[in-house]
Amino acid sequence: MLSKIKQLFTKKAEQSDQEKVAEEHLASAALLIEVMVIDGHMDDQELQSISATLCSILELSMDQVDELITLSKAEVEDATSLYQFTKQINDHYDLEGKIQLLTSMWQVAYADGELDKHEENIIRRVADLLHIRHSEYIRCKLDAKQA
Numbered sequence: 001m002l003s004k005i006k007q008l009f010t011k012k013a014e015q016s017d018q019e020k021v022a023e024e025h026l027a028s029a030a031l032l033i034e035v036m037v038i039d040g041h042m043d044d045q046e047l048q049s050i051s052a053t054l055c056s057i058l059e060l061s062m063d064q065v066d067e068l069i070t071l072s073k074a075e076v077e078d079a080t081s082l083y084q085f086t087k088q089i090n091d092h093y094d095l096e097g098k099i100q101l102l103t104s105m106w107q108v109a110y111a112d113g114e115l116d117k118h119e120e121n122i123i124r125r126v127a128d129l130l131h132i133r134h135s136e137y138i139r140c141k142l143d144a145k146q147a
Helices: 002-014 017-037 044-058 062-078 083-092 095-110 117-129 134-146
Strands: none
Touching: 017 044, 017 062, 017 083, 017 095, 017 117, 044 062, 044 095, 083 095, 083 117, 095 117, 095 134, 117 134
């Protein structure tokens, strides 16, 4: 058993920077997808907002974004909690990166012209898991609404 634990830590240490970045991107995309699917309606406007956001904040091509969205949808379906995604964000994003992601989540929520109570709730939970202060949460919401 001890050797298996050592293998696990060795495997984590050997994980390439590229793999770590891919995990961060997947976590960001998954949180945006969570906002899109939480209300039971997958709107084209929300999907377009997610694509534009991922192209912008992650500096990816449209082909990469399409692949990332497909992978993220599968991750969201298999996820049991938001923690697996927010842990990646907490481990690798600074405060500004977290705020940018939270603002993007609000933009997805507003993309279809309706803010559903479930969308607002999931964004609130993510903000809490990302250790975002309430004033920053409100600022993200207002910035997204004005955009």
